Amino acid sequence: MLSKDRANFGSKIGIILASAGSAVGLGNIWRFPCEVGSNGGAAFILIYLLCITFLGIPVMVSEFLIGRHSRANTASAYQILAPGTHWKWLGLMGVVAAFLILSYYAVVAGWTLEYTFASAADRFSGEKDFTGFFNNFVSNPWKPAACMALFLLLTHIVIVRGVKEGIEKFSKIMMPMLLLIICMLVICSFSMPGSIEGLTFLLKPDFSKVTTKVVLSAMGQAFFSLSLGMGCLCTYASYFSDEANLMKTAASVASIDTLVAIMAGFIIFPAVYSVQGLSPDAGPGLVFVTLPNVFRIAFGNVPWLGYIFSLMFYVLLVLAALTSTISLHEVSTAYIHESYGISRKQAARIVTGICIFLGIFCSLSFGILSDTTWMGMTVFDLFDFVTAKLIMPLGGMLICIFTGWYLDRRLVQAEVTNRGRLRLPFFGIYIFILRYVAPLAIGIIFVNELLK
Numbered sequence: 044m045l046s047k048d049r050a051n052f053g054s055k056i057g058i059i060l061a062s063a064g065s066a067v068g069l070g071n072i073w074r075f076p077c078e079v080g081s082n083g084g085a086a087f088i089l090i091y092l093l094c095i096t097f098l099g100i101p102v103m104v105s106e107f108l109i110g111r112h113s114r115a116n117t118a119s120a121y122q123i124l125a126p127g128t129h130w131k132w133l134g135l136m137g138v139v140a141a142f143l144i145l146s147y148y149a150v151v152a153g154w155t156l157e158y159t160f161a162s163a164a165d166r167f168s169g170e171k172d173f174t175g176f177f178n179n180f181v182s183n184p185w186k187p188a189a190c191m192a193l194f195l196l197l198t199h200i201v202i203v204r205g206v207k208e209g210i211e212k213f214s215k216i217m218m219p220m221l222l223l224i225i226c227m228l229v230i231c232s233f234s235m236p237g238s239i240e241g242l243t244f245l246l247k248p249d250f251s252k253v254t255t256k257v258v259l260s261a262m263g264q265a266f267f268s269l270s271l272g273m274g275c276l277c278t279y280a281s282y283f284s285d286e287a288n289l290m291k292t293a294a295s296v297a298s299i300d301t302l303v304a305i306m307a308g309f310i311i312f313p314a315v316y317s318v319q320g321l322s323p324d325a326g327p328g329l330v331f332v333t334l335p336n337v338f339r340i341a342f343g344n345v346p347w348l349g350y351i352f353s354l355m356f357y358v359l360l361v362l363a364a365l366t367s368t369i370s371l372h373e374v375s376t377a378y379i380h381e382s383y384g385i386s387r388k389q390a391a392r393i394v395t396g397i398c399i400f401l402g403i404f405c406s407l408s409f410g411i412l413s414d415t416t417w418m419g420m421t422v423f424d425l426f427d428f429v430t431a432k433l434i435m436p437l438g439g440m441l442i443c444i445f446t447g448w449y450l451d452r453r454l455v456q457a458e459v460t461n462r463g464r465l466r467l468p469f470f471g472i473y474i475f476i477l478r479y480v481a482p483l484a485i486g487i488i489f490v491n492e493l494l495k
């Protein structure tokens with residue numbers, strides 16, 4: 044099935060928007076502000092930017108070249124580039140990670156749907172206890188699971204339409220919408236009284252807060268946010284045209300992703316600071332508990348503004364999550380479709396079915412299964428731990444070793460320069476990072492996370 048008539052993205056902008064869609068997600072709007080809040084603001088952002096530039100972009104280029112050169116799903120890519128070796132496990136590990144991430148990510152994505160419905164139906168305006176609202180919702184056995192399933196069905200609808208008509212077309216609609224909403228929300232947030240304090244928190248670096256834990260969190264966040272280490276971008280790159288400039292695409296995707304994360308900070312912190320008594324380091328509850336409170340209190344006198352602000356914010360989360368779940372779904376769908384010769388539609392059904400099944404257990408982790416733990420982790424925590432803390436860093440490190448040491452340097456050079464057609468002044472630095480800097484740095488995060 045790995046033939047010449049394989050689907051392709053139709054345009055450069057489609058390539059960038061689809062890949063940026065994978066990268067931009069709950070990681071940017073939900074996880075990034077939490078990490079900034081609990082790791083000391085601007086100093087964290089600075090380290091994060093270094094991680095994106097010196098680790099994120101090189102690993103992304105490697106995933107791109109592996110995908111485009113092999114023109115296959117992530118599991119088959121390694122069999123094509125390194126036939127008869129154990130490297131095939133690296134690709135398969137990515138497929139397993141895609142199933143696990145999609146199953147728990149869709150649970151949080153489902154919450155964003157419920158919050159969108161609640162905003163639209165104006166259910167927040169009379170609410171006083173948002174912690175209670177959140178806890179009641181997530182511990183309900185049916186509602187969050189139904190929202191998760193609905194979210195996976197939405198993802199399914201895009202996937203079955205195919206690469207060009209589904210993924211590319213939807214990314215071209217959803218990403219500009221997302222960027223527009225985010226700009227409007229930044230303006231709204233800046234115009235709130237007291238927003239300067241929130242901005243200062245984001246922009247003034249306090250290096251006394253920088254510990255090794257902060258550096259490690261920044262690296263972990265960079266990998267998660269750029270969707271690296273598990274074959275998502277490798278799968279998308281298998282649909283890139285021969286003309287796509289891999290380095291430039293990686294730089295654009297990383298820039299969009301970082302911009303969105305920082306703008307999410309610009310929305311959330313000024314808003315949180317504008318309401319006295321709320322804390323910016325509220326952790327994961329920031330988006331689901333603190334923010335609805337902000338919308339209600341800050342816009343107490345002009346409720347319709349609060350209504351619009353909150354609705355736009357949750358629609359933004361839904362769009363961001365959807366472009367990411369699409370990319371996760373594609374990893375497994377492409378694998379099943381190409382490796383087992385099953386039709387794309389059927390393969391997508393299998394993936395959606397398995398993820399809904401696993402997602403139910405993740406969803407129940409906040410309710411009736413909250414006491415069912417393994418090493419202190421619920422099913423949801425376990426899936427997050429195995430993927431974000433184990434598979435993604437390990438995958439990232441092995442991808443660097445594969446491209447830096449195993450692959451023929453001429454093949455790597457030919458692929459990133461589009462067979463010599465592009466000039467590449469940074470090629471030497473790129474190989475140096477892949478061989479030494481990235482594996483070592485990622486190895487350190489990995490061991491540290493494991494020993495925690």
Ligand code: PHE
Nearest residue numbers: 066068069070071267268270
């Ligand atoms: N990068 C996505 C986010 O920021 C999450 C993701 C991880 C998506 C891995 C695909 C693969 O939310």
